[in-house]
Amino acid sequence: xxxxxxxxxxxxxxxxxxxxxxxxxxxxxxxxxxxxxxxxxxxxxxxxxxxxxxxxxxxxxxxxxxxxxxxxxxxxxxxxxxxxxxxxxxxxxxxxxxxxxxxxxxxxxxxxxxxxxxxxxxxxxxxxxxxxxxxxxxxxxxxxxxxxxxxxxxxxxxxxxxxxxxxxxxxxxxxxxxxxxxxxxxxxxxxxxxxxxxxxxxxxxxxxxxxxxxxxxxxxxxxxxxxxxx
Amino acid sequence: xxxxxxxxxxxxxxxxxxxxxxxxxxxxxxxxxxxxxxxxxxxxxxxxxxxxxxxxxxxxxxxxxxxxxxxxxxxxxxxxxxxxxxxxxxxxxxxxxxxxxxxxxxxxxxxxxxxxxxxxxxxxxxxxxxxxxxxxxxxxxxxxxxxxxxxxxxxxxxxxxxxxxxxxxxxxxxxxxxxxxxxxxxxxxxxxxxxxxxxxxxxxxxxxxxxxxxxxxxxxxxxxxxxxxx
DNA sequence: ACTTTGCAGTGTAAAAATTACACAAAATAG
DNA sequence: CTATTTTGTGTAATTTTTACACTGCAAAGT
Numbered sequence: 001x002x003x004x005x006x007x008x009x010x011x012x013x014x015x016x017x018x019x020x021x022x023x024x025x026x027x028x029x030x031x032x033x034x035x036x037x038x039x040x041x042x043x044x045x046x047x048x049x050x051x052x053x054x055x056x057x058x059x060x061x062x063x064x065x066x067x068x069x070x071x072x073x074x075x076x077x078x079x080x081x082x083x084x085x086x087x088x089x090x091x092x093x094x095x096x097x098x099x100x101x102x103x104x105x106x107x108x109x110x111x112x113x114x115x116x117x118x119x120x121x122x123x124x125x126x127x128x129x130x131x132x133x134x135x136x137x138x139x140x141x142x143x144x145x146x147x148x149x150x151x152x153x154x155x156x157x158x159x160x161x162x163x164x165x166x167x168x169x170x171x172x173x174x175x176x177x178x179x180x181x182x183x184x185x186x187x188x189x190x191x192x193x194x195x196x197x198x199x200x201x202x203x204x205x206x207x208x209x210x211x212x213x214x215x216x217x218x219x220x221x222x223x224x225x226x227x228x229x230x
Numbered sequence: 231x232x233x234x235x236x237x238x239x240x241x242x243x244x245x246x247x248x249x250x251x252x253x254x255x256x257x258x259x260x261x262x263x264x265x266x267x268x269x270x271x272x273x274x275x276x277x278x279x280x281x282x283x284x285x286x287x288x289x290x291x292x293x294x295x296x297x298x299x300x301x302x303x304x305x306x307x308x309x310x311x312x313x314x315x316x317x318x319x320x321x322x323x324x325x326x327x328x329x330x331x332x333x334x335x336x337x338x339x340x341x342x343x344x345x346x347x348x349x350x351x352x353x354x355x356x357x358x359x360x361x362x363x364x365x366x367x368x369x370x371x372x373x374x375x376x377x378x379x380x381x382x383x384x385x386x387x388x389x390x391x392x393x394x395x396x397x398x399x400x401x402x403x404x405x406x407x408x409x410x411x412x413x414x415x416x417x418x419x420x421x422x423x424x425x426x427x428x429x430x431x432x433x434x435x436x437x438x439x440x441x442x443x444x445x446x447x448x449x450x451x452x453x454x455x456x457x458x459x460x
Numbered sequence: 461a462c463t464t465t466g467c468a469g470t471g472t473a474a475a476a477a478t479t480a481c482a483c484a485a486a487a488t489a490g
Numbered sequence: 491c492t493a494t495t496t497t498g499t500g501t502a503a504t505t506t507t508t509a510c511a512c513t514g515c516a517a518a519g520t
Contacts, residue, residue, distance in 0.1 A: 004237040011284045012242035015325060054241045054323055058314040082312045082327045084288040093284055095245060095327075097312045145379060164468080181470070182508065205467045206515045394497080411499070412479065419477095435496040436486040 013084075013093040017062040018049030018132070019077065020098065020139040021070065023105030024156040026165055028121045029172045030105065031136065033128070034069060035116040040090050041129030047136075048117070049096065062099040069117065070108050076155040077101045080142040081135075088131045100139040102155035122172075147173055148230055151192060154213040162200060162208040163187065170230065190228065192218040243314075243323040247292040248279030248362070249307065250328065250369040251300065253335030254386040256395055258351045259402045260335065261366065263358070264299060265346040270320050271359030277366075278347070279326065292329040299347065300338050306385040307331045310372040311365075318361045330369045332385035352402075377403055378460055381422060384443040392430060392438040393417065400460065420458065422448040 021032040033045040048069035052061040058079065067073050077099045084095045105119065120126070125136065146152055153169050167183045170176075187193060194214045199207040251262040263275040278299035282291045288309065297303055307329045314325045335349065350356070355366065376382055383399050397413045400406075417423060424444045429437040 004239050006239070006241045007234040007237040008242070008244070009234050009236070010244075010281065011236040012238070013245050013282065013284065014238070014240075015243050015245065051240065052243065052314075054243065055316050057316060058312055058325070079312060081309060082288055084282075084327070086285050086287060095288070097314070097325075145375065148378070149375060162468090179509075180468085181510085184469085185471095186507090202517095203467090204517065205465085206469085206517090208468055392497090409480075410497090411481085414498085415500095416478090432487095433496085434488060435494085436488090436498085438497060 011093075013095050014089075015052045015058075016049050016094055016096045017052055017058050017065060018047045018096045018098050018135060019062050019066055019069075020047050020100040020136060021066070021108075022100060022102050022139075022143065022156060023108065023119060024169050024172065025105055025119075025121075027168055027172070028123075030119040030121050031125060032070065032103075032108065032117060032119055033125070035118075036129055044129040045120075045126050046129035046132050047098075052097075058097045059099075062097070062101075066101055070103070072101075072103055072108060075101045075103050076152065078142075078146070078152075081138050083131055083135060085131065096135075098135050098139065100143060102143075102152055104156065104158055106158060144174060149228060151213065151218060151228055157213075160196060160198065160210040160212055162210060164208060166211070174230075186230075190221070192221065241323075243325045244319075245282045245288075246279050246324055246326045247282055247288050247295060248277045248326045248328050248365060249292050249296055249299075250277050250330040250366060251296070251338075252330060252332050252369075252373065252386060253338065253349060254399055254402065255335055255349075255351075257398055257402070258353075260349040260351050261355060262300065262333075262338065262347060262349055263355070265348075266359055274359040275350075275356050276359035276362050277328075282327075288327045289329075292327075292331075296331055300333070302331075302333055302338060305331045305333050306382065308372075308376070308382075311368050313361055313365060315361065326365075328365050328369065330373060332373075332382055334386065334388055336388060374404060379458060381443065381448060381458060387443075390426060390428065390440040390442055392440060394438060396441070404460075416460075420451070422451065 023030045023032065032048070034048050035045050036042055048065055050061075050065050050068075052058060053064075056064065059077065062077055062079075063073075063075070066075055066077065079097060079099050082095060082097050086093055088094065088096075122140075127133065128136065143152070147170070153166070153173065156169060157165060163184050166187065167178055167180065170183070171178060192214050193211045196210040196212060198210045200210060201207050253260045253262065262278070264278050265275050266272055278295055280291075280295050280298075282288060286294065289307065292307055292309070293303075293305070296305055296307065309327060309329050312325060312327050316323055318324065318326075352370075357363065358366065373382070377400070383396070383403065386399060387395060393414050396417065397408055397410065400413070401408060422444050423441045426440040426442060428440045430440060431437050
């Protein structure tokens with residue numbers, strides 16, 4: 001049955017949420033893509049997403065989709081743009097509210113769901129469905145801006161991480177290189193890291209200190225109007 | 231007639247655009263509000279906005295509303311957030327895509343339209359309709375972040391302005407005070423200002439140099455990967 | 461057990477940016 | 491002509507950023 005029973009006096013667009021899921025493998029930024037099983041763009045890769053329910057906010061919708069696609073709950077998400085070109089979906093007028101999620105990549109199993117899902121390094125992302133190439137570009141742009149004001153990067157790292165991993169992450173996000181010593185100095189200067197007693201044993205080479213993000217110190221800092229300059 | 235002739239298989243929310251219009255009077259940031267003539271929230275002030283047409287993007291819709299409400303065309307606008315609480319509009323489910331516009335206040339006539347429209351200084355904004363108080367807070371937050379990366383402030387000033395006005399503007403947006411000499415030094419250092427031959431005659435006190443924003447220099451700077459640190 | 465290899469930890473000196481700070485010149489009002 | 495207000499301007503002290511090289515640890519190979 002193709003019964004159309006939801007009627008309005010004026011035309012309404014459909015509204016979806018899409019979620020650019022960023023992960024970090026220790027060296028490179030990755031995004032989680034799902035392969036479309038149906039037309040349009042059947043077989044193409046795209047960001048997970050879906051139609052918004054009438055009793056949920058966009059944020060709730062994005063979190064629900066995230067849960068459905070990856071099993072993740074309570075991930076860090078942030079809305080970054082609504083894409084609304086009248087022809088962005090060939091089926092009907094669809095506006096999508098786009099979010100990005102920052103997840104700990106180890107917590108997400110790639111590709112053994114019903115839909116094929118897989119992680120792609122940023123420079124190996126294939127051509128995407130709909131306007132998702134543009135969505136990815138914008139997501140990256142916003143993440144890059146965001147990281148200057150908030151220490152969102154830690155969402156992408158495991159609880160315990162080495163200074164090297166942290167540096168790799170910043171370099172990957174901002175696409176720059178830092179001097180190792182200056183990076184360490186600067187990071188420690190913020191006073192938002194706790195140096196743990198543990199190290200990275202076993203390791204093939206010299207062991208490294210592990211750190212964890214100190215949310216409390218950061219909250220204090222933020223209250224003092226501090227700005228994370230990176 | 232209350233004929234509902236636009237029908238869909240699944241429920242669709244209504245979509246509007248709202249526009250927070252910022253202006254600058256030389257001292258304080260202002261926003262343009264319109265007083266609602268109909269329920270709900272009849273008599274309350276709100277940001278101009280309206281329903282999105284099916285053949286326009288959100289940006290086009292926001293620009294159209296801006297034109298309809300203020301007569302302004304080609305203003306600087308930027309989308310900053312979609313507000314989607316299921317109960318934000320008592321009539322039906324309405325999602326609004328919110329923009330802010332930066333306009334030269336002299337170019338906009340306040341309040342002699344059909345709708346009453348008026349400028350309000352930021353600290354004199356009355357309680358607003360719908361969730362527009364939240365929309366204003368978010369708009370400000372985004373403008374404040376934005377001004378660290380792009381010289382958007384010039385959109386709020388006349389073509390020719392004094393260093394004092396520019397400083398007032400930055401102070402108003404960021405809610406901080408700068409040292410007059412250091413501010414001048416820093417601004418001139420960016421090399422995006424052209425010092426004009428003219429001054430502010432007549433003036434009650436000593437005349438001041440006029441400057442204009444130099445878009446070309448800025449473009450060059452941006453190409454070199456420069457970041458406007460303010 | 462000794463050597464090699466690779467990565468981790470660490471400090472200092474130079475350069476650049478930021479801050480703090482004061483006086484003289486222009487214009488008007490009285 | 492005096493008082494008042496606002497503008498233009500420079501320098502020294504401090505802080506931040508940058509550039510840069512050696513030693514220690516652990517495992518693997520000999």
